[in-house]
Amino acid sequence: MQKKLYWVLLVGFLIRLIALNQSLWLDEAITAKVVSQYNLFDISRFFSPLDFHPPFYYVFMKLWTGIFGLSEISLRMPSVIFSVLTAYILYLIGTKLKNHSFGLWTALFFLFNPLIIYYSQEARMYSLVTLLLTCATYVYIKLINELTNSRIIKRGKSTLPVFIFFLVLSIWTFYGSIYYIAGLLFILILKKQYRTVGIVGAVLLLSTSPLFSLISQQMNNARTSLLSVPHWDLVLGKATIKNLALIPIKFAIGRISFYPKYVYYLAAGVWTGIVFFIAAWGVKKSKGITLLFIVPFILTLLVSIFIPMMQYFRFIYTIPVLAILLAYGTHELHEEKQLRLVIFSGFLFFSLIYLLYPQFHREDWKALSKALPADQSVYMILPSSDPLKYYAPYASFRELRSIGQEYVYEKSLYIIPYTSEIYGFDYKSTLYKSGCFIKKTYIFREVQMEKWDCGKIG
Numbered sequence: 001m002q003k004k005l006y007w008v009l010l011v012g013f014l015i016r017l018i019a020l021n022q023s024l025w026l027d028e029a030i031t032a033k034v035v036s037q038y039n040l041f042d043i044s045r046f047f048s049p050l051d052f053h054p055p056f057y058y059v060f061m062k063l064w065t066g067i068f069g070l071s072e073i074s075l076r077m078p079s080v081i082f083s084v085l086t087a088y089i090l091y092l093i094g095t096k097l098k099n100h101s102f103g104l105w106t107a108l109f110f111l112f113n114p115l116i117i118y119y120s121q122e123a124r125m126y127s128l129v130t131l132l133l134t135c136a137t138y139v140y141i142k143l144i145n146e147l148t149n150s151r152i153i154k155r156g157k158s159t160l161p162v163f164i165f166f167l168v169l170s171i172w173t174f175y176g177s178i179y180y181i182a183g184l185l186f187i188l189i190l191k192k193q194y195r196t197v198g199i200v201g202a203v204l205l206l207s208t209s210p211l212f213s214l215i216s217q218q219m220n221n222a223r224t225s226l227l228s229v230p231h232w233d234l235v236l237g238k239a240t241i242k243n244l245a246l247i248p249i250k251f252a253i254g255r256i257s258f259y260p261k262y263v264y265y266l267a268a269g270v271w272t273g274i275v276f277f278i279a280a281w282g283v284k285k286s287k288g289i290t291l292l293f294i295v296p297f298i299l300t301l302l303v304s305i306f307i308p309m310m311q312y313f314r315f316i317y318t319i320p321v322l323a324i325l326l327a328y329g330t331h332e333l334h335e336e337k338q339l340r341l342v343i344f345s346g347f348l349f350f351s352l353i354y355l356l357y358p359q360f361h362r363e364d365w366k367a368l369s370k371a372l373p374a375d376q377s378v379y380m381i382l383p384s385s386d387p388l389k390y391y392a393p394y395a396s397f398r399e400l401r402s403i404g405q406e407y408v409y410e411k412s413l414y415i416i417p418y419t420s421e422i423y424g425f426d427y428k429s430t431l432y433k434s435g436c437f438i439k440k441t442y443i444f445r446e447v448q449m450e451k452w453d454c455g456k457i458g
Contacts, residue, residue, distance in 0.1 A: 004104060005088075005091055005104055005107070008087075008104065008107060008108060008111065009084055009087060009088060009107075009111070012083075012084055012087055012111040012112065013080065013084050015112075015117070015351070015355065016080045016083065016084070016117060016120050016121060017080070018355040018356070019121070019355055019356075019358070019361060020072065020073050020076055020077075020080070020121055021071070021072045021073050022072070022121075022358070022361045022362055022364075022366075023072070023361070023362055023363060023364045023365050023366035023367070023387070023391075023445075024072055024075070024123065024362070024365065024366075024387055024390060024391075025362040025363040025365070025387060025446075026363070026384060026386060026387055027122075027124055028075065028076075028122060028123040028124065028362075028387075029365070029386035029387040029389070029390045030386050031058070031061060031075060031123045031124065032070055032075055032123070032386070032390050033386050033389070033390070034047050034058050034061075034062075035058065035061045035062045035065045035070070036065070036070055038058075038062070039062075040059060040062055040063075043055050043058045043059055043062065044059075044214070048214055048218070049214060049217040049218060049221065050218075050221060051218065052218055052222060053125060053173075053174060053175065054171065054172045054173060054174070054175060054211055054214070055172070055214075056125075056169065056172035056173045057124075057125035057128055057173050057174075060078070060128070061075070061078065061123070064078055072123075075123035076121050076122065076123050078123075078127075078128070079119070079120050079121065079122055079123065079124070079126075079127035079128070080120050080121065080127075082120070082127040082128050082130070082131040083111070083116060083117075083119075083120030083127045083130070083131075084111070084120075085131055086110065086127070086130055086131045086134045086320060087107040087108075087110050087111040088107065089131070089134045089135055089138050090103070090106045090107045090110050090134060090320050090323060090324070091103040091104060091106065091107040092138055093106065093134070093137060093138050093141065093320075093324065094106035094107065094324065094327060096138075096141055096142075097141070097286075097324070098327075098331075102327055102331070105327045105330070105340050105344075106323050106324050106326075106327040107323075108340075108344050109322075109323035109326045109327060109343060109344065109347065110319060110320050110323040112344060112347045112348050112351055113251075113254075113319055113322075113323070113347050113351075114252075114253055114254025114255070114256070114347055114350040114351040114353075114354055115250050115251055115253075115254045115255065115312075115313075115316070115319065116130075116316070116319055117254065117351045117354065117355070118254050118255045118354060119313065119316055125173050125174050126174070126313060126316045126317075127316075128173050128174075129170050129173045129174035129176075129177050129316075129317050130316055130317045130319070130320065132166050132169050132170040132173060132177070133166070133170050133177055133180050133181075133317045133320075134317075134320045135166045136163060136166035136167050136170065136181075136184070137184070137292070137320070137321075139159050139162050139163040139166060140163055140184055142159050143158075143159050143160060143163050143196075144191070146158055146159060146160075147191070147193055147196065160196065160199065160200075163200070164199075164200055164203050164204070164207075167181055167184075167200070167204060168203075168204065168207045168208065171204070171208050171211070172208070172211070174317075175215070176296075176300070176309070176314050176315075176317075177317060179295065179296035179299040179300055180292065180295075180296050180317055180318065181204070182295055182296075182299055183291050183292040183294075183295035183296060184292065185197050185200060185201070186291060186295060187288050187291055187292075188200075222307075229422060229423050229424070230422075230423070230424030231421065231422045231423075231424060235422060236307075236308040236309055236311070237304070237308050237309055237310040237311035237314070238304065238308045238310060239301055239304035239305060239308070239310045240310070243310045243311065243312070244301075244310065246312050247297070247312040247315060248272050248275075248276055249268050249269075249272050250312040250313075251272075251275070251312070251315075251319060251322060252268070252271050252272040252275040252276070252346075252350075253267075253268050253271055253272065253350045254350050254351065254354055255354060255360065256350060256353055256354050256360045257360075271346055271350075274342075274343075274346070275326070275343065275346070278326055278329040278330055278333065278339060278343065279322060279325040279326050279329050280325075280329065281328070281329035281330075281332045281333055282324070282325035282326060282327070282328030282329035282330075282331075282332065283325065283328075283329075284328075284332060285328045285331070285332060286324065286325065286328050289321055289324050289325065289328075290321075290325065292318070292321045293318050293321040293322060293325065296315060296317075296318055297315065297318075300314070300315070326343055327340075330343065358445070359445065361445060362445075362446070363387065363444075363445060363446040363447045364444040364445035364446065364447060365387035365388060365390070365391055365444075365447060366391050367444045367445075368388070368391075368416070368442070368444045368447055368448075368449060369388055369391035369392040369395070371442050371444075371449060372388070372392055372395050372414075372449075373414055376410065376412060376413075376414055377396055377397070377398045377410065377413075377414070378395065378396065378397050378398070378414045378415070378416060378449070379397070379398050379399070379400040379402075379403060379413060379414065379415045379416070379427075380397055380398075380399075380400050380415070380416035380417075380418060381399070381400050381401065381418065381419045381420055381423050381425070382397060382398075382399045382400075383419075384418050384419040385397050388416075400415060400416075400417070400420060400425065400427055401423070401425050401427075403427055403430055403431065404430040404434075410454075411453065411454065412439075412451060412452065412453060412454075413431075413436070413451070413452040413454060414449060414450070414451055414452075415427065415449070415450045415452060416447070416448070416449050416450075417448070417450065418447055431452055431454060434454055435454055436452045436453065436454030437452065437453055437454070438450050438451070438452055439451045439452065439453045
């Protein structure tokens with residue numbers, strides 16, 4: 001069984017190398033900017049207050065890129081490694097819950113999940129926090145056994161400090177992990193382990209107290225963004241029916257979407273129904289595990305009434321729990337081996353569609369940067385210009401929102417309209433009123449550049 005596991009992990013690692021050098025998108029470019037422009041201490045002092053995440057991931061990436069550089073592959077490789085390590089920990093969890101075969105299938109359901117493969121190729125904190133919380137879950141299972149055997153604790157062999165260590169690191173990596181931690185503590189409360197809950201809660205408060213001031217600054221900046229950027233809440237994720245429906249769909253098929261839409265909806269709906277029908281059968285054998293899957297969604301939904309954050313990618317850390325539920329569910333139903341092969345094959349199919357077809361890859365800023373004019377200004381929303389600054393560090397960009405507020409003496413204007421709708425700036429109306437018209441549109445994957453012909457704008 002160990003030999004099979006190593007082959008599974010190796011294949012899982014190799015498949016993540018496909019298209020790993022695709023173009024960085026906006027958030028990944030922000031990661032590159034942070035680790036290239038700030039030192040270790042300035043990350044938390046000057047960048048983090050303007051961001052919406054804690055600093056640990058950026059600090060780690062600063063150390064990593066200091067050794068391995070700032071290429072797309074270097075920036076993404078930690079997420080690849082974190083993802084494969086998570087699969088290994090899931091194998092250990094599955095083995096502890098049932099047996100080696102159960103552990104191997106649990107690892108497979110996670111390792112080849114299409115959404116996991118997508119985010120294991122992204123230079124962001126989601127793969128890291130998934131690893132940390134999965135490690136916490138593994139230690140947590142051992143801790144539960146210890147709490148029922150007081151002799152272990154009396155011998156000073158408690159795993160409680162290790163459990164707390166992973167929880168603290170997860171909070172310093174991604175604030176949303178607190179909802180998963182709430183699920184862990186809720187189960188302890190149900191088991192009447194009040195003393196343990198008190199210890200964990202107290203240590204978490206003390207160890208994360210330095211973040212309180214940072215969170216306050218970030219909340220103030222978030223409120224300012226919501227006021228100054230008219231449609232920023234769409235990026236954060238309102239608690240809408242659409243956003244709620246996207247969570248199970250993306251968990252089942254990943255980030256792909258295609259036309260005709262009715263075919264997409266049919267395929268996505270059927271496959272999502274199969275996946276979650278089988279997972280639902282796993283609930284019968286793992287009610288505690290099920291709480292770890294449900295509690296984060298309920299708490300986030302409640303918080304989203306006040307602060308929008310209902311985007312599916314914020315729940316990546318629950319997919320290991322989904323993998324466990326799928327392993328339990330296939331075990332409960334008849335034709336266990338065949339059902340497991342169906343789930344695995346479906347996940348692999350959708351993963352390969354994403355990996356092998358470039359139209360499903362990230363925004364192609366790399367190609368756009370090669371089409372930039374050499375001797376003319378390019379207008380775009382400057383807070384969204386980090387991808388082009390990564391690929392074209394010496395290019396000149398001007399603020400798109402300045403059009404109509406200053407005199408521009410150029411017959412041709414190049415405009416990248418990326419995020420202009422989110423910022424609520426209708427640049428087209430301004431240019432049309434000034435007698436300008438679109439002469440050519442350069443289309444790349446999910447981004448474009450427009451060439452406008454016009455005279456004096458004022």
